[in-house]
Amino acid sequence: MPHHHWKCPPHLWARLRPIAGQMRTNPTPAEKALWVRLRNCQVLGCKFRRQHSLERFIVDFYSSEAMLVIEVDGDIHLQTQEADAIRQEVLESMGLHVLRFTNDQVLTEIEEVVEQIGMIVELRIKQQEP
Numbered sequence: 001m002p003h004h005h006w007k008c009p010p011h012l013w014a015r016l017r018p019i020a021g022q023m024r025t026n027p028t029p030a031e032k033a034l035w036v037r038l039r040n041c042q043v044l045g046c047k048f049r050r051q052h053s054l055e056r057f058i059v060d061f062y063s064s065e066a067m068l069v070i071e072v073d074g075d076i077h078l079q080t081q082e083a084d085a086i087r088q089e090v091l092e093s094m095g096l097h098v099l100r101f102t103n104d105q106v107l108t109e110i111e112e113v114v115e116q117i118g119m120i121v122e123l124r125i126k127q128q129e130p
Contacts, residue, residue: 027051030072030103031060037114038070046121054094057087066124069098070117072106097124 027035031050038048038061052062054069061070069091073084088098099120101113 030106034106043118044121066121069096071100074103
């Protein structure tokens with residue numbers, strides 16, 4: 001199974017690295033709840049990283065095996081919808097699938113969220129098989 005790595009240019013990585021570290025240290029309650037369910041390859045044995053940099057973006061969760069980005073959107077995303085759409089378009093142009101969930105979905109419907117992630121992981125991995 002191919003693994004894709006999109007590296008950030010060194011000058012951007014120097015700026016993004018501390019931000020990603022801070023975001024990993026201080027996750028939102030929804031991000032924390034979802035990470036408990038994604039970490040240690042709990043979804044179909046698929047490895048996820050959290051607050052991972054791809055190109056010039058830091059995504060909430062990323063699996064290189066499934067070529068999948070998961071974003072957990074809080075209230076701030078109501079004001080950044082246009083920027084979020086552009087960001088999603090760039091990520092999708094890299095061959096990534098982007099799943100978005102609201103904080104409320106993650107906190108109140110965690111089983112459904114994890115089930116949906118599992119379905120997409122399975123589909124994405126099958127699509128990559130020769």
